Amino acid sequence: MEAVYIIVNLLVFLGLAPLFEGIIRKITAKVQSRQGPPIYQPYMDIFKLLGKTTINSADNWGFKFAPMMAFASIVSVIAFFPLANKANYLTQYADIITIIYLLTLGGIAVLLGALSSKNTYAMIGASREMITMIMVEPVLAMTLIMGAVKMKSLGIDITMFSINSVGYGWSVALMLVVYLAALQAFVGRPPFDISEAEIEILEGPFIEYSGPNYALFKYYMMLKQMFYAALFVMVFIPFLNTGIYIVNLAVQIVEIGVVFGFISLIGSTNARLRIDQAIKFYSVLIVLALCAVGLSVYGI
């Protein structure tokens, strides 16, 4: 029976990720005094891209393989994910290390695709992506580790719902701020869309991609940003737990929508930073995240 929740997980994520992307685009458009594209536009984009011919411009296996790898890694993360505060059949077989590993694997797949496309701009994009990954993944790891430290367990559902059991403390508050600050970098939105900077390096890592391969990458990015928003909701706003699965699910989807609203407002009111400026920012975040973990060790 618990296997049903895996399917619900996948359906919710795969079905709603483009919708949230559409919400971001609509809100951004409103901030920019535009009508904006219809909210279902991302579905159409993916659908259209999937219908195009695959052009394997780099002609090597890495280039072909990377989009699938990225997509597969994020889908597996979602499969483990205890959406609506309900651990599913697979959750018990994985721990937070698996989640961090799989998320990093997605990033590695992007790097692989970029590096095997042998394009100068993709190389610059890849190096920026790598720096971003190295600098912001620790924040994600610390968030989960903090829960693990508090609960003395690496189990996914146990760490994620740590706040439910131990409540808010200074460490959680600090971590919440850090996570919010890093959120834009997690989801690759301004001011931290540095690795895709359209203006100077033309979508960076994805420059050589088109058609279904690009659709997979696009879908991967949408799923990834929805995952990070959901993780925030799950870890930091657990108090709306009613106990009924369907209600929980609905509440969390609404909460994710609110987080997306926040993301799009920040995204549309900031200029893109340079990589050197971003590094400075990230390093502050890492230090703060370390502090939060340190505090949690002392039970604060």
Added chain:
Amino acid sequence: MWLTSKVKQVLMVIKPGVVTLKYPFEPHPAPENFRGRPHWDHHKCVGCGACSNHCSARCILVRDTCQELRIMLYDGSRCTYCGRCADVCPEKAITMSQEFENATGDREDITERIELFMLTCQRCGRCYDMENTNALERLDLRGYRYDSLEARALIRKTTEHFDPNVLKETEKYQRPTKL
């Protein structure tokens, strides 16, 4: 500091609201003075060729097929809509309309062609006031340009007066069949 400026920015953009139009789903008429696609009134046109003379894009072509018949042809595919033709027309036969949706797959859609029956004045050969009173007209080359209507060369050579060689060339010219 950072946060307040961002909040201010968001509040700032709420005031104008959405300003983009639903065009092309809703029409957006051009103002009265608009320099849209020019139209020729063949009742008013006297065939003086002033428009052809002043057309800086050279898309108004004139040709006499015989002594009595003059063809004026406006080829909108290169028109820059400067409106000089309407300015200089002595009979006000040219009006700049409000049409701006001129993209088309067929060149003939934006071509206007009028055939005028010309009479030669028995006394002087001129049918209308040729005196240049305006500085603009004074600055122009004399005589209308003789054109090969079929060839519609990209940029024509300014042959100031009737050149029999050009006529010979263009008479043999085969119009390219449609692709």
Added chain:
Amino acid sequence: MKALEQLKDTLKSKFGGNIIKFESPLEDRLFVDVKKEGVKGVCKELFTQGGRYLVGIGYDNTKRDNTLGMIHTFAFDKDSTVICVRAWVPENDPVMDSITPDVPNAGWSEREYMDLLGMKFTGHPKPKRLVLSDDWPEGIHPLRKEVPYNLVPPPAENVAYQMDECPEGCSVVPVGPFHPSLHEPNHWSIFVDGETIKGCDYRGFMTHRGIEKLCTTQVSYNEVPFIAERICGICGSVHATAYAQCVEMVADLKISRRAEFIRTIMLEIERLHSHLLWLGVAGHLIGFDTVFMQSWRIREDIMWLCEKWTGNRKTYGMIVVGGVRRDITPELKDDMLRVLKKVEEECIVVHKAIIGDTTIHKRTKGVGYMTHEEAVQWSIVGPPARARGVDIDVRRDHPYAAYDAVKFDVPVVDTNDVWGTVVVRILEIFEAIKIVRQALDQLPEGKIITEMDDVIQSQRHAISHVEAPRGESVHYVISGDENRADRWRVRAPTYPNLQGVPTMLLNDQFADFPIILGSIDPCFSCTDRVQVVDIKSGKVNVMNQRDLERMSRRA
């Protein structure tokens, strides 16, 4: 004109033997005819005296006295004068001293005439091809009078421009010929060490339309304003005005005061929309699309106003030799004042928001650094110069049209970076609004077109410059026979500014390349105006909708 007399005396005493004569058709213009041996010395002297290099004009005079002419022009902004140094070289031995080692900004002008007229400049530091396309055959110089305007030499294979060698330890990032941050085709090789720019090479002039050749062989005086206007999509009226002023100078035509005022209003409205456009583009270049959309929203009101007034959103077609084409009616005046009020209010809000925005500060402060001295050395013009403390503005220093009747400030800052250009441009928006209001207020009665009595005499020289939104546009006209100019030279503001960009780029991050290049508000089509239209095969294939659809489906 005491300063001018002084300068004359200095030149006479220093280079007496090489100077043929002085000529001053207007009190603020001085033409100095110099023997070719004296050019280098005279130019160096003028440059050290504080002359700002404008442009070099080469022309073919073979038919008259078998010579090729070269004119170097300098502006003395404090004295409101322009000095043109004219020299000639025999057509069979067109060698002249290069002035580029002393006046770096002359580099492109000289390279241009190596290509177009086949002149040679000894001592030029970088005598590479500038204007002509890579496969243009050697020995054909398209600005020579014997070369027909529609010459299409056969295309050649396997020829490419050799970019400069990449310095040791750096790698090359190619930018262009098509790149989203450039908007127009041109090619940069950026030499980067990591993400830091260590040097660059530029290959431009890819959109040559042969306008100068076309206009000196095919069309008449009064068709040119419409073509001049199409040199640039943004500052069209500037080019048309500068050209018209040149022709009015050679024809000794004084246009009516009302026409001058209307020209002023036209130019300022153009500046207004151009600056708002630039602000938007700059926002886009640093990844801040909301600035882009909002400033273009404000700009839209101006565009609609122009549509109502001139009949089009851009390429207004307002300016002709002798005056302007459309008058300002009282209703239009009210409309204009209403729009200006709205734009001003909105701009104040945007100004506040941008001045206080920390991310914009981060991306623009200290970026594109160039010192005041370098800016003077490279003869940078317009807002990039005013952001580096160079206090020049043609509207104030060499008043034309009705600028002598209006009061305005010239904003100058000395931050020496991109941020300075942002500030200068925003402040200029307010100044432009001020100028339009004053001009509307004082608008005199009168006709808008002045008639001309005589034909224009041949072989008269005139130079006129107009402050475009992005700097100073210089036009030079030598009148000719057959009712058209013998030589017409256009120098757009991007021409000198682009030569200074390598200095600005040095030691900045690659991510800043778009905004640094953007800070000069580059207009490549303005810069690339000279060459002959180059169509690969002479045949013109007309495609209809069906063909295009078929082609796009196949792809």
